[in-house]
Amino acid sequence: MIGNKKNIPSVVHLTFKKGEMIIKEGDFGISVYKVIKGKVGIYSESGTTSKVALATLGRGEVLGEMTFLHNDIEVRSASAIALEDSELEVWHPKMLESEYERMPPMVKYITNQSLNRLVRMNKLITHLASMRDQRERSPREKDPWAPKRAYYRKDVDLEASYRQIGPLAKILLKGRIKDISMGGMGLEVSAGNAVNVPHNPGDKFTVSSTLPNGKEIDFRAKIEVLNKEKAPGKLFLGMNFIDMSYGVRKELGFFLMP
Amino acid sequence: MTIEQFIYGYIAKEETYQDGDIILEEGSSGDWVFVILRGQVKVKKRTPKGMITLDTLKEGEIFGELVLLQTGRKARTASVVADGPLQVGILDNEQLFKDYDAIPQQLRSLLRSLAKRLVNTTNKAVSMVLEHSK
Numbered sequence: 401m402i403g404n405k406k407n408i409p410s411v412v413h414l415t416f417k418k419g420e421m422i423i424k425e426g427d428f429g430i431s432v433y434k435v436i437k438g439k440v441g442i443y444s445e446s447g448t449t450s451k452v453a454l455a456t457l458g459r460g461e462v463l464g465e466m467t468f469l470h471n472d473i474e475v476r477s478a479s480a481i482a483l484e485d486s487e488l489e490v491w492h493p494k495m496l497e498s499e500y501e502r503m504p505p506m507v508k509y510i511t512n513q514s515l516n517r518l519v520r521m522n523k524l525i526t527h528l529a530s531m532r533d534q535r536e537r538s539p540r541e542k543d544p545w546a547p548k549r550a551y552y553r554k555d556v557d558l559e560a561s562y563r564q565i566g567p568l569a570k571i572l573l574k575g576r577i578k579d580i581s582m583g584g585m586g587l588e589v590s591a592g593n594a595v596n597v598p599h600n601p602g603d604k605f606t607v608s609s610t611l612p613n614g615k616e617i618d619f620r621a622k623i624e625v626l627n628k629e630k631a632p633g634k635l636f637l638g639m640n641f642i643d644m645s646y647g648v649r650k651e652l653g654f655f656l657m658p
Numbered sequence: 659m660t661i662e663q664f665i666y667g668y669i670a671k672e673e674t675y676q677d678g679d680i681i682l683e684e685g686s687s688g689d690w691v692f693v694i695l696r697g698q699v700k701v702k703k704r705t706p707k708g709m710i711t712l713d714t715l716k717e718g719e720i721f722g723e724l725v726l727l728q729t730g731r732k733a734r735t736a737s738v739v740a741d742g743p744l745q746v747g748i749l750d751n752e753q754l755f756k757d758y759d760a761i762p763q764q765l766r767s768l769l770r771s772l773a774k775r776l777v778n779t780t781n782k783a784v785s786m787v788l789e790h791s792k
Binding site for chain 1: 790
């Protein structure tokens with residue numbers, strides 16, 4: 401995005417099925433979401449063993465405003481889950497930044513105070529919920545509908561190198577990341593790579609690559625699915641991340657903002 | 659907290675209160691926004707088990723701002739009570755609302771959402787405090 405500041409990203413529309421998770425508490429991201437259709441539930445889960453329902457949002461309502469407005473908060477303070485099939489509009493923070501900067505100082509001042517108050521109330525709730533959980537030591541019922549994580553997936557074409565986690569770690573292999581989300585990626589490699597190093601579901605690798613913004617990332621990933629049919633002479637690996645540092649998670653989180 | 663200079667430009671009137679005086683009463687209507695110039699206040703909510711204190715606000719802090727951020731709201735969501743001798747400034751509504759109306763609609767919907775979130779979260783906290791005190 402450097403050197404390209406005038407290029408304001410357009411609004412992205414995303415759809416979620418009932419039960420899918422839109423935002424996960426702790427994720428990096430400062431985009432703002434507006435509900436176009438459906439219903440979205442906001443939950444807090446930090447420090448507690450059970451979710452605390454904070455709010456239900458309907459058409460026209462906005463979520464994700466806290467990380468946008470608060471300079472010191474860059475991770476999501478609550479999770480959002482689609483309670484019905486929903487459609488959301490995503491505003492990239494760049495759309496709002498300059499307008500926010502131009503806001504009259506008094507309105508900004510008042511906004512910041514409301515934010516701080518909200519942060520304090522959220523802490524109070526988390527604290528009370530953890531006390532409640534301690535008190536009710538009895539095994540809690542399992543979440544009847546553990547939400548399915550809906551990762552925002554971006555199509556990319558990034559050069560990647562990878563090595564087996566195992567006895568063949570010496571062999572450096574090359575491939576191209578074709579799509580990536582916070583949960584995993586699609587890696588296209590030459591079928592020849594599998595001659596010397598087995599590529600089977602369950603096999604684990606360390607992977608290095610460079611994001612389009614020049615940031616280097618590395619992580620561990622595991623093959624979930626293997627597709628030989630997609631292109632002749634190629635293997636397409638559906639991989640899940642198994643280990644990723646805080647720094648990489650942050651870089652990737654910001655890269656993957658819708 | 660020192661009071662920033664630009665705030666003084668908004669103060670239409672100053673008032674002083676004694677310890678325990680109620681400046682805002684939950685449920686009452688009003689559209690003034692206040693700033694604490696000296697002293698501190700307690701933010702309280704009425705519950706079936708009596709008043710509970712949710713927050714303490716100090717010098718430089720604003721209260722009553724929800725009438726601004728949630729346009730159309732008149733009823734106060736909480737009571738604000740002087741905690742010791744108190745001096746507050748009442749902000750010039752006309753200037754304040756003009757400022758607010760001038761910001762783009764998208765941003766305003768963001769602030770409205772923030773205000774709503776604050777109201778909901780506060781109510782949630784109150785119900786959890788009650789549940790906890792059972």
